[in-house]
Amino acid sequence: MKLKKATVNKLITYLMVIGMFTAIYILNEGGYLSRQLQKMLVPICINIILAISLNITVGFLGELTLGHAAFMSVGAYSGCLFSIAMKETLPMAARFPLAMLVGGLVAAVFGILVGIPVLRLRGDYLAIVTLAFGEIIRNVILNIDFFGGASGLKGTPRDSTFLIAAIVVLITMFVAMNLQSSRHGRAIMAIRDNRIAAESAGINLTYYKLLAFVLAAFFAGVAGVLYGHNLASITPDKFDYNRSIEILVVVVLGGLGSVRGAIIAAIIMYILPEYLRFMKDYRMLIYSIVLILMMLLNSSPAAIAIKTRIREALSGVFKKSKKTAINGKGGSEA
Amino acid sequence: MNRSVERTPMVEVPSNAIIPERDLGKMPVLDIRHLGIDFGGLTAVDDFNLTVGRTEIAGLIGPNGAGKTTVFNMLTNVYQPTRGSILVDGNATQGKSTDQVVKMGIARTFQNIRLFGSMSVMDNVKIGMHTHIRYNLFDSIFHTPRYHKGEKLSRARVLELLDVFGMADMANHVAGSLPYGAQRRLEIVRALATEPKIILLDEPAAGMNPSETAELMNNIRTMRDEFKISVMLIEHDMNLVMGICEGICVLNYGRIIAKGTPEEIMSNPEVIEAYLGKKGA
Numbered sequence: 001m002k003l004k005k006a007t008v009n010k011l012i013t014y015l016m017v018i019g020m021f022t023a024i025y026i027l028n029e030g031g032y033l034s035r036q037l038q039k040m041l042v043p044i045c046i047n048i049i050l051a052i053s054l055n056i057t058v059g060f061l062g063e064l065t066l067g068h069a070a071f072m073s074v075g076a077y078s079g080c081l082f083s084i085a086m087k088e089t090l091p092m093a094a095r096f097p098l099a100m101l102v103g104g105l106v107a108a109v110f111g112i113l114v115g116i117p118v119l120r121l122r123g124d125y126l127a128i129v130t131l132a133f134g135e136i137i138r139n140v141i142l143n144i145d146f147f148g149g150a151s152g153l154k155g156t157p158r159d160s161t162f163l164i165a166a167i168v169v170l171i172t173m174f175v176a177m178n179l180q181s182s183r184h185g186r187a188i189m190a191i192r193d194n195r196i197a198a199e200s201a202g203i204n205l206t207y208y209k210l211l212a213f214v215l216a217a218f219f220a221g222v223a224g225v226l227y228g229h230n231l232a233s234i235t236p237d238k239f240d241y242n243r244s245i246e247i248l249v250v251v252v253l254g255g256l257g258s259v260r261g262a263i264i265a266a267i268i269m270y271i272l273p274e275y276l277r278f279m280k281d282y283r284m285l286i287y288s289i290v291l292i293l294m295m296l297l298n299s300s301p302a303a304i305a306i307k308t309r310i311r312e313a314l315s316g317v318f319k320k321s322k323k324t325a326i327n328g329k330g331g332s333e334a
Numbered sequence: 335m336n337r338s339v340e341r342t343p344m345v346e347v348p349s350n351a352i353i354p355e356r357d358l359g360k361m362p363v364l365d366i367r368h369l370g371i372d373f374g375g376l377t378a379v380d381d382f383n384l385t386v387g388r389t390e391i392a393g394l395i396g397p398n399g400a401g402k403t404t405v406f407n408m409l410t411n412v413y414q415p416t417r418g419s420i421l422v423d424g425n426a427t428q429g430k431s432t433d434q435v436v437k438m439g440i441a442r443t444f445q446n447i448r449l450f451g452s453m454s455v456m457d458n459v460k461i462g463m464h465t466h467i468r469y470n471l472f473d474s475i476f477h478t479p480r481y482h483k484g485e486k487l488s489r490a491r492v493l494e495l496l497d498v499f500g501m502a503d504m505a506n507h508v509a510g511s512l513p514y515g516a517q518r519r520l521e522i523v524r525a526l527a528t529e530p531k532i533i534l535l536d537e538p539a540a541g542m543n544p545s546e547t548a549e550l551m552n553n554i555r556t557m558r559d560e561f562k563i564s565v566m567l568i569e570h571d572m573n574l575v576m577g578i579c580e581g582i583c584v585l586n587y588g589r590i591i592a593k594g595t596p597e598e599i600m601s602n603p604e605v606i607e608a609y610l611g612k613k614g615a
Contacts, residue, residue: 193451193452197524198461199432200433200441200448201462201525201527
């Protein structure tokens with residue numbers, strides 16, 4: 001049986017991530033990782049989840065939203081409050097997954113509440129309104145004493161481990177990639193490619209836009225819960241628009257609509273600034289230059305031509321079979 | 335559909351309907367009455383009356399800017415008509431959204447091709463089939479057996495539809511990279527995949543050479559015969575229009591100036607005037 005190109009692509013992504021996680025897990029258990037790297041494991045997983053989830057709105061649906069950190073904060077606060085309340089009653093094994101579910105669902109509800117009015121807008125307008133929404137959420141949390149205000153919410157059990165975070169990454173990947181090759185995912189991507197044609201194919205625009213938006217919010221919420229349980233306290237300033245932009249940068253760098261790209265970009269973009277700390281003043285400069293270089297590599301026609309040539313040369317070496325018409329140009333596949 | 339309604343007498347149809355002999359006494363698939371639309375102070379289309387019979391191929395022609403595409407946009411509720419009503423198999427489309435109108439049985443193609451360019455030909459047609467693939471969000475996310483069954487069925491169906499237009503071997507091509515003529519045909523296949531009662535084709539032969547146009551004419555006829563659907567088309571290629579349309583409606587300045595069979599239209603002085611200008615002017 002010959003496997004479809006899309007299936008192969010999916011398999012490669014799974015193998016890549018599972019292989020990487022297993023290697024890191026073994027190294028970590030053996031005590032070969034530096035303390036610096038150990039501390040970065042969960043945040044990297046969180047970044048991957050955020051990138052994949054934002055990819056659902058920006059990459060699949062093609063709508064620019066700048067309030068992703070807000071959904072993360074909603075999830076973080078609701079999940080942490082749940083954990084604090086249940087600290088004595090439930091064991092960790094039951095409490096933490098439930099907290100993630102609560103965080104995800106609350107974020108999804110906010111996704112619906114924000115999405116219904118906001119998704120009537122398109123392009124620049126949608127970007128600005130979601131940006132404003134993110135700031136509103138942050139300020140509301142900041143000014144309610146119940147959430148700890150500026151000094152943050154304390155007392156969350158530190159339940160996040162690399163293993164749990166890695167499992168959540170796999171679940172997020174699974175959902176995003178399965179969605180992509182389904183009727184629902186196709187409808188979402190059809191809206192991105194041509195809104196009017198999608199509508200004329202019988203696709204209910206409001207429903208599918210909202211679906212993408214809510215799914216993204218759900219996983220952002222789950223990432224928030226992981227984040228909250230990885231630190232001693234969470235403060236609202238961690239969820240400002242800078243964070244939303246950071247996630248967006250990862251998604252764009254990884255290639256819009258590409259789950260595998262988002263994963264790789266999320267790892268690089270997190271590790272890079274950390275390991276450039278010794279450069280002190282030049283750190284952000286180098287970070288920016290790398291960003292520009294990666295952009296060029298991803299989207300300049302010359303670089304794409306070179307990459308295609310390399311890919312063709314490689315596939316020529318491995319098999320002399322006929323060229324398939326769709327070469328995964330990082331676009332709608334995987 | 336309620337079959338008993340089909341026998342309603344035709345007295346209410348106000349137009350001098352173009353209905354083939356075989357359909358007299360039956361309810362038309364498409365029944366447009368007094369349709370009109372204003373943009374600001376400008377009346378783009380006014381008092382448009384037309385009925386299209388079952389499995390009829392109807393043509394909508396007229397000079398540039400006559401309002402032909404506007405009529406299509408009103409039929410699919412891309413524009414909300416200012417006046418008048420549209421009945422599809424006896425059901426009013428008023429107040430429905432475009433996707434609901436598609437579900438009622440009107441599919442269309444576009445004058446400027448609108449494909450999902452980054453997706454495969456297969457996926458393009460599958461999207462047309464969207465409302466007929468039966469599995470829910472849960473199946474989508476977990477790829478349940480129902481998902482696999484649905485995808486397999488739709489895949490077979492897509493190949494069947496593509497075959498009608500001789501495109502089955504192109505199923506894995508990226509839609510945006512197809513030659514122009516193939517893109518036009520793909521749009522028709524995608525519209526056909528929505529299982530319409532009537533399909534609206536907006537300049538299907540635009541940019542095609544004579545042999546491609548001839549093939550397209552055959553394709554449209556085959557499609558009509560095989561799927562028992564009605565076709566309404568806008569076209570400037572008179573060979574195509576006169577060759578396959580059973581009824582033609584001529585639009586000028588937003589108003590119907592003539593209706594009839596191809597022969598009647600060709601000899602109609604008003605039509606000739608609209609196209610060529612007044613004699614001696």
